Each structure stands twice: as structure tokens, then as C-alpha cells.
Amino acid sequence: MDEKQYLLKMENISKEFFGNQVLKDVTLRIGKGEIVxxxxxxxxxxxxxxNILFGLPVIHETGGFQGRILLDGVEVNFASPFEAIEAGIGMVHQEFILIPGFTATENILLNRESTNYNIFVEVFGERLRTLNREEMHKRAVAAIEKLExxxxxxxxxxxxxxxxxxFTEIAREMDRKSTKxxxxxxxxxxxxxxxxxxxLTAARRLANKGLSIIFISHRLSEVLKIADRLVVLRDGQVVRELESSKTTPREVASLMVGREIKDSSSVRANxxxxxxxxxxxxxxxxxxPGEQVNGVNLQVHKGEILGIGGLAGQGKLGIANGVMGLFPAEGEVYYKGERLPLNNPxxxxSRGIAFVSEDRRGVGLLLDEPIDLNIVFTAIQIQGRFIKNLLGGLIKWRDDKEISRxxxxxxxxxxIKCVSEKQQxxxxxxxxxxxxxxxxxxVLExxxxxxSEPTRGIDVGAKSVVLxxxxxxxxxxxxxxxMTSSELEELRSICDRIAIVSEGRIIGILPPTADPADFGLLMLGEQEEVKESV
Known part of the structure; x- marks a missing residue:
């Protein structure tokens, strides 16, 4: 591609972060209307x-970076995300940046609201403008319609x-008229x-209209389908640039991890x-909310890996959250023949049941605490482990040596890639x-x-480790x-049985070897068409 056709050029970018060299001499170039x-x-x-491109504070607060960034041929170094947005760069982050108490419309148009003029503006200034709710609704609908x-x-x-x-996050970026x-x-x-x-269809349509897109994903089949080129990073360096039409998921995965990725194969429990x-x-x-469970009946066998799948919003996530007491629940749950208390995490x-939530930031982690304390925290609170006692328990303190070990x-x-177990x-x-x-x-044994969603946001190498x-x-x-997952193939690779949830109920249970079409029919609520249910 001609140099003049590049919208973005990030050249020789290096960054040291918390004592780690996380980027070393990285060059990334994006053409106009190209998906990379x-x-x-x-x-x-x-x-x-x-984060460097977008000017996030965490970069500036940790010493900045080396290298240079050119946007439309002009060198830039954004001091904040607001400057990046003003220059025409939009970002949809992996972790949502939305205001929970606001509607989709209010989030989509945040800081770009449509307003009405009134006489008080002349006296008190622009802050006295009122929101034009009707116009805001039209703009939000238009942004949403681009996603279909x-x-x-x-x-x-x-x-x-x-x-x-x-989709709300993406619609917010699509409402910005200046986004390049x-x-x-x-x-x-x-x-x-x-x-x-x-x-993916919406993203390709936007690219065809001239919008450039950087697409970051661990779903390699999707990346190969939508991207014009692939840039593979490993250990902070670019190891290869590839044309999507001339490579395979296996080749990309091998480049990413620097080793051969073996196909998943489940070891079935007896x-x-x-x-x-x-x-x-x-x-x-x-x-x-959004994952309502409406009268689920389910029996789990001792020693098995049971998968729970289904479309988003059908209730699959609600089952674990309800049993664990994180959302209001009614019904009966028996564990080893004894009734479990509902609404009591x-x-x-304390009965020997553990939970890995799909919401790792909101439920799973103490973000401002070190890794080691995060790992043992529940064991300390529920099981009283990692605690030393003196004088029959009158004096107690944490066993930091054992916690670190x-x-x-x-x-x-x-x-786990980290500087040490003491890293936040x-x-x-x-x-x-x-x-x-x-x-x-x-650690709770x-x-x-x-x-729930154990490999959400995890790359292919790490996914194989987790599974x-x-x-x-x-x-x-x-x-x-x-195990609850949105990835059917992931469930089929590890589970002994897979229960499909539709409209808040278990609509069928299949072995992992069942025809993929049967899983699809169950997800669509067509259980009458499925004959292989067990």
C-alpha cells in the first residue's frame, strides 16, 4: 500500500510498564477503509x-512511551482520550465503560446530547439548555440501526x-460523525x-464506507473472516504480518504462542x-436482569463436567448466579441430598461449592489488591485457612509466607503473566x-x-491451559x-453432557458428540426436531 494511503502509522513503539518491557519496537500501519x-x-x-494510541492516563502516569504516531500524516501524541476522540479515533473496550443507571440512548450520546435553546441561556449560559429527548432518541435509533x-x-x-x-458501546462510537x-x-x-x-457484517459495511478498523479478538475464525490483514504480537513484538486470505487459524495460533496448538480433546469421566x-x-x-431463569429442573452427576449453553439473554448465566445466591432465587436445590440455602452466598x-463468575471485575477480583491475596481471600474468609493462631485463637495473623507459596x-x-504474585x-x-x-x-478445593465463561477474552494458548x-x-x-459458556465448541471439547437453555428453561440435554445442528435447533427452541436428547 502507498505510504500516503495509510491513515495511521505507529512506528517503533516501545513501552515499559510496572517493571516489564511490554512493547518493543512495534510498528503498526492501518490503511484507509482497511480492517486490520x-x-x-x-x-x-x-x-x-x-492505550498508547488512545492517550489513556495509565500510559502518561507510568513514564510515557518511545516511538511516534502519525494520523493522516501528522504526528500526534494524545494527552487524553478526549483528544483522541476529537481527532477521530473511537474505541470499544473489552471491559464495558457504560453508566449503569443511564439508558442506552443516554450512554450512546453521552457528552454529545442534543439540546434545546431557551431564554435562560442568554443569562446563565449554555448549561441551562434542556435536553432534546426526541432528537436524542432519533440519533440513538439511527446508531442502533447501523448495527441491525x-x-x-x-x-x-x-x-x-x-x-x-x-452493542450499546459500539452504537456510541457509530454516532460520532468524525470517527475515522x-x-x-x-x-x-x-x-x-x-x-x-x-x-461483523456491520463492521465490514463501515469499512466499505471508508472507516478504518483495528479488530482485536481471540476468535481467530472471525478475525480471518473480517480482516484484510493480520498483525501477530508475541511478547511485545510483531512476529508476522499476514494476509487473511493466505493463512489459517492454526498457523496464526502457532505464531501467537510460539508453539504448536493441539486440538482440544476431552478426557471423559467414568x-x-x-x-x-x-x-x-x-x-x-x-x-x-437479562438472564431470567423460569423454573429450571436439572440433575448433575457426581464427577462429571456438565456444560450449560444457549443464546445470550436466555437464562444460562442465571442458573449458577441463582444457586450461588448472587441474585434473588426461589425453588429447591439439593446438594449431596441436603437442601442448600438460597439467597445465601x-x-x-461453606458447603464446599465454589464459583467463578462471568463478571471477573465486578464479582471475581479485588482489583486494588495483590494477586496472592486475591487467590486466598475466599479461603481465608470461608474456611479460615492461611491464618496463624496464638493463645488459642486470641491472637490471629495472616500466614503471608504460605499465601505467597x-x-x-x-x-x-x-x-499467569505477571511481575510477581505481589502485583496488583x-x-x-x-x-x-x-x-x-x-x-x-x-484453592478452595x-x-x-x-x-461461567471461563475463557472469555482469553487467547487460544491461554484457553487451552484453562480448559x-x-x-x-x-x-x-x-x-x-x-461450566456455562457461549462457545459451543468449547463445551463440546470438555463436557460429558451439555444442557441447552432457552427462555429460562432447560430445553434439552445432549452428549458432546451430537450433531451440531441439534444444538442449534435447541438454542432456537425447536426441541421437537431433536431426536438425540438424553
């Missing part, structure tokens, strides 16, 4: 590179399912296959002819934060583990695992 896929393992430097999704512009973000929040470059950071990580397809029922859910109702945790074991076994959780990449959440659950760790936990420790 940026791929790499968690910790490879993708997010840091985009069903999104209520008047719904509060706090009441939306996760997928709708993602759009950065999509894991835009489909929380979307179903159909929603992801809609998003459940037996008449398996023991370890968890019996009867007529469970859960009031989780401590009561459930255990944390280092999990850092190594889960391949907020400083980790999203995928490594997820691994800390898994370690936090494993649970008999039963609920894990293999879950298999090991199941196989060697006998832990019964109930």
Missing part, C-alpha cells in the same frame, strides 16, 4: 499498544444482558454466534451406568485476571465448581464441574 486484525496472547501487548440489532434505546444499561451492553478509526477490543467476546455475525446425583435443582427461578460456599504455585500452573490484580491483562479467578476457586486445568481438576481431584 491485531492478535496475540494475553500479555502480548495488544491493549497497551491501543434488537436493542431498546430506552432500556437501562443495568437491566441489559451482556451482549446488549456491547475505530478500535474494537474483543467486540464479540460476549456475543452469541448470530450476534457476532451481525456485528460416570457409570447409574450415576450418583450430586446436585438436584428443582423448579429454580432466578431474577437476574456464604452458606453455599500457594500463589506462586498457581501463577506457575496457570501460566488491576495491572493484569483481562485473560490473566480470569486465571486469577480460577486459582481463587481451585471444592467438591462442586460452577464456572486443561479444568479437566485436571475434574480428573485428578474428582471435582464435579458445571
Amino acid at each position: 486484525g491485531l492478535v496475540g496472547e494475553n500479555g502480548a501487548g495488544k491493549s497497551t499498544l491501543m 440489532v434488537q436493542l431498546d434505546p430506552d432500556m437501562l444499561v443495568s437491566e441489559m444482558p451482556v451482549g446488549h451492553r456491547q 478509526l475505530l478500535v474494537l477490543d474483543e467486540p464479540t467476546a460476549v456475543l452469541t454466534e448470530s450476534e457476532a455475525e451481525t456485528m 460416570i457409570g451406568e447409574e450415576p450418583e446425583i450430586v446436585l438436584d435443582i428443582k423448579d429454580l427461578w432466578v431474577d437476574m 456464604v452458606g453455599v460456599l 500457594v500463589a506462586r504455585e498457581y501463577v506457575e500452573s496457570l501460566q 490484580a488491576k495491572e493484569l491483562s483481562g485473560g490473566n485476571q480470569q486465571k486469577v479467578c480460577l486459582a481463587k476457586a481451585f 471444592p467438591d462442586l465448581l460452577f464456572v 486443561e486445568t479444568l479437566r485436571t481438576q475434574n480428573r485428578e481431584h474428582g471435582t464435579t464441574i458445571i
Whole structure:
């Protein structure tokens, strides 16, 4: 491509962050109307590179960066995201940046609201303008229509399912008329296959109109489908640029991790002819906004890995959240023959049940605390472990030496990329934060583990580590695992049975070897068409 056709050129970018050299001499170029896929393992430097581009404070507060950025041929170094936005750069972050108490319309048009003039403006200034709600509604609808999704512009973000929040983020960027470059950071990580397809179609349509897009995703098939070129980062360096039409997911994955990626293969638990029922859910109702559960009945066999799948907003996430007491629930849940208390998280945790939430930042982590404390925190609170006693318990203090030792074991076994176990959780990449959440659950040595979206936002290399760790936990420790995921192939690679949720109910349970079409029919509520249900 001719040099003059490049909208963005990031040249020889280097960055040291918390004692780590996270970027080294990285060059990234984006043509006008081009979609470039940026791929790499968690910790490879993708997010840091985009934070530099977008002028986030965390970059300036840690010594800035080396190299230069040219936008439309002019060198820039944005002091804040506001400057980047003004210059025509938009970003949709992996972790949502929305105001929960505002509607979709209010979030889409935040700081760009349509207003009405009134006489008080002459006396008191522009702040006395009133909102033009009708015009704002029209603008929000227009932005949403570009995505061609069903999104209520008047719904509060706090009441939306996760997928709708993602569309709200993207619609916000589409409302900006000056946007030249759009950065999509894991835009489909929380979307179903159909929603992801809609998003990809919208992105390609925008590119055809001249918008440049940097597409960051761990779903390699999607990146190859939508991107014109791929830039592969590994350990903070560009290892290869590839044309999407001339490569394969396996080649890209191997470049990302620097080793061969083996296909997932499940080691099936020996459940037996008449398996023991370890968890019996009867007529469970859960009031989780966007993931309502409407009378679920489900029996879980001891020693199995049971998958729970389904489309976004159908209730699959509500089951674990309801049993664990994070949202109001009614019904009966029996664990090892004894009734579990509903709406009582401590009561459930104390029975030897652990939970890895899909919301790692809101539920899973103490972001301002170090990795080691995050890993052992629940074990300290619920099990009284990692505590030293003196005088029969009159004096107590934390066993920091043992805490560090255990944390280092999990850092190594889960391949958590960090400076040390004392690094704060907020400083980790999203995928490594997820691994800390898994370690936090494993240290409880649970008999039963609920894990929701365990590989959300995790690259292919880390995904294989996480799935293999879950298999090991199941196989060697006998832990019964109930795994909720939006990735059907992920469920099929590890689970013994897969329950599909539709409209808040279990609509069918299939073996992982069932025809993929049967899973699709169940997700669409067509259980009568499926004959292989077990």
C-alpha cells in the first residue's frame, strides 16, 4: 500500500510498564477503509499498544512511551482520550465503560446530547439548555440501526444482558460523525454466534464506507473472516504480518504462542451406568436482569463436567448466579441430598461449592489488591485457612509466607503473566485476571465448581491451559464441574453432557458428540426436531 494511503502509522513503539518491557519496537500501519486484525496472547501487548494510541492516563502516569504516531500524516501524541476522540479515533473496550443507571440512548450520546435553546441561556449560559429527548432518541435509533440489532434505546444499561451492553458501546462510537478509526477490543467476546455475525457484517459495511478498523479478538475464525490483514504480537513484538486470505487459524495460533496448538480433546469421566446425583435443582427461578431463569429442573452427576449453553439473554448465566445466591432465587436445590440455602452466598460456599463468575471485575477480583491475596481471600474468609493462631485463637495473623507459596504455585500452573504474585490484580491483562479467578476457586478445593465463561477474552494458548486445568481438576481431584459458556465448541471439547437453555428453561440435554445442528435447533427452541436428547 502507498505510504500516503495509510491513515495511521505507529512506528517503533516501545513501552515499559510496572517493571516489564511490554512493547518493543512495534510498528503498526492501518490503511484507509482497511480492517486490520491485531492478535496475540494475553500479555502480548495488544491493549497497551491501543492505550498508547488512545492517550489513556495509565500510559502518561507510568513514564510515557518511545516511538511516534502519525494520523493522516501528522504526528500526534494524545494527552487524553478526549483528544483522541476529537481527532477521530473511537474505541470499544473489552471491559464495558457504560453508566449503569443511564439508558442506552443516554450512554450512546453521552457528552454529545442534543439540546434545546431557551431564554435562560442568554443569562446563565449554555448549561441551562434542556435536553432534546426526541432528537436524542432519533440519533440513538439511527446508531442502533447501523448495527441491525434488537436493542431498546430506552432500556437501562443495568437491566441489559451482556451482549446488549456491547452493542450499546459500539452504537456510541457509530454516532460520532468524525470517527475515522475505530478500535474494537474483543467486540464479540460476549456475543452469541448470530450476534457476532451481525456485528461483523456491520463492521465490514463501515469499512466499505471508508472507516478504518483495528479488530482485536481471540476468535481467530472471525478475525480471518473480517480482516484484510493480520498483525501477530508475541511478547511485545510483531512476529508476522499476514494476509487473511493466505493463512489459517492454526498457523496464526502457532505464531501467537510460539508453539504448536493441539486440538482440544476431552478426557471423559467414568460416570457409570447409574450415576450418583450430586446436585438436584428443582423448579429454580432466578431474577437476574437479562438472564431470567423460569423454573429450571436439572440433575448433575457426581464427577462429571456438565456444560450449560444457549443464546445470550436466555437464562444460562442465571442458573449458577441463582444457586450461588448472587441474585434473588426461589425453588429447591439439593446438594449431596441436603437442601442448600438460597439467597445465601456464604452458606453455599461453606458447603464446599465454589464459583467463578462471568463478571471477573465486578464479582471475581479485588482489583486494588495483590494477586496472592486475591487467590486466598475466599479461603481465608470461608474456611479460615492461611491464618496463624496464638493463645488459642486470641491472637490471629495472616500466614503471608504460605499465601505467597500457594500463589506462586498457581501463577506457575496457570501460566499467569505477571511481575510477581505481589502485583496488583488491576495491572493484569483481562485473560490473566480470569486465571486469577480460577486459582481463587481451585484453592478452595471444592467438591462442586460452577464456572461461567471461563475463557472469555482469553487467547487460544491461554484457553487451552484453562480448559486443561479444568479437566485436571475434574480428573485428578474428582471435582464435579458445571461450566456455562457461549462457545459451543468449547463445551463440546470438555463436557460429558451439555444442557441447552432457552427462555429460562432447560430445553434439552445432549452428549458432546451430537450433531451440531441439534444444538442449534435447541438454542432456537425447536426441541421437537431433536431426536438425540438424553
